[in-house]
Amino acid sequence: MSDAYRTDLAYIHDAGYGKFAARAAPVLLRHLQRAGIRSGRVIDLGCGSGILAQRVQAAGFEVLGFDISPAMIALCRKRVPGARFTAASFVDLVLPPCVAVAAIGEVLNYCFDPRNSDAAIRRIFRRVFDALCPGGLFLFDIAEPSRGLKGLQQHCRQAIDWAVLVEKHECRERRLLTRRITTFRRVGNQYRRDEETHVQRLLRRRDVIRWLQAIGFSVQMLRGYGPLRFPVSWTGIAARKPK
Numbered sequence: 001m002s003d004a005y006r007t008d009l010a011y012i013h014d015a016g017y018g019k020f021a022a023r024a025a026p027v028l029l030r031h032l033q034r035a036g037i038r039s040g041r042v043i044d045l046g047c048g049s050g051i052l053a054q055r056v057q058a059a060g061f062e063v064l065g066f067d068i069s070p071a072m073i074a075l076c077r078k079r080v081p082g083a084r085f086t087a088a089s090f091v092d093l094v095l096p097p098c099v100a101v102a103a104i105g106e107v108l109n110y111c112f113d114p115r116n117s118d119a120a121i122r123r124i125f126r127r128v129f130d131a132l133c134p135g136g137l138f139l140f141d142i143a144e145p146s147r148g149l150k151g152l153q154q155h156c157r158q159a160i161d162w163a164v165l166v167e168k169h170e171c172r173e174r175r176l177l178t179r180r181i182t183t184f185r186r187v188g189n190q191y192r193r194d195e196e197t198h199v200q201r202l203l204r205r206r207d208v209i210r211w212l213q214a215i216g217f218s219v220q221m222l223r224g225y226g227p228l229r230f231p232v233s234w235t236g237i238a239a240r241k242p243k
Helices: 007-016 019-034 051-058 070-079 118-131 205-215
Strands: 041-045 062-067 084-087 098-103 132-143 153-158 162-171 176-187 190-201 218-222 234-240
Touching: 007 070, 007 162, 007 176, 007 190, 019 051, 019 098, 019 132, 019 234, 041 051, 051 062, 051 070, 062 070, 070 084, 098 118, 118 132, 118 205, 132 205, 205 218, 205 234
Parallel strands: 041 062, 041 098, 062 084, 098 132
Antiparallel strands: 132 234, 153 162, 162 176, 176 190, 218 234
16 A cells, blocks of 8 residues: 555645645536436545545435545544545546546546556546446546646645645656655644655546547536636546436
């Protein structure tokens, strides 16, 4: 199992980086409502700390969540005790029947599992299609080439009990984005430091659309989740299985 999003970064991500999951939940629910789907199982791939799962369960749906980070899964179980969560890589998953699948926050780009590849993405698309009921929804977003813009970039955020420094660099030739993340979390009267390196495979929108349509999905591009717009080279997709 990957050691990405260990305890401190999982805590910081939950505290300061949950807005996309929070905004995606009502988008998912509106799409289901328009399709006349008001109950059933929703699968949350890369469920993080359970922010989307909590809102979806509150709307009356059963939630099954997967994340490669055991620390994230522990946060999920505290936040949404009535749902089921498992620490697993999406590369391995065999999905049960469901009405929707969500993968929010560039989940499919991450290389925590070294087996992630274009072929692995196409396989998970097929598994999602086969698991969905007619009219079911696959809601996700991807990081595209130029997500890292130009050169080495840095940004820092802090709160009352944590701080995080992120350096990111994109390799255009290999379509890889590398983030080097340094965290500081207050423990008693001191701050604990930790470091993680996250690598993403940057996916081309045209490839993703072609793969989805070849399987049978109808595809709608999204500019954001509700009023929250995506940054540059970040694309959202609502793919529906025909009735």
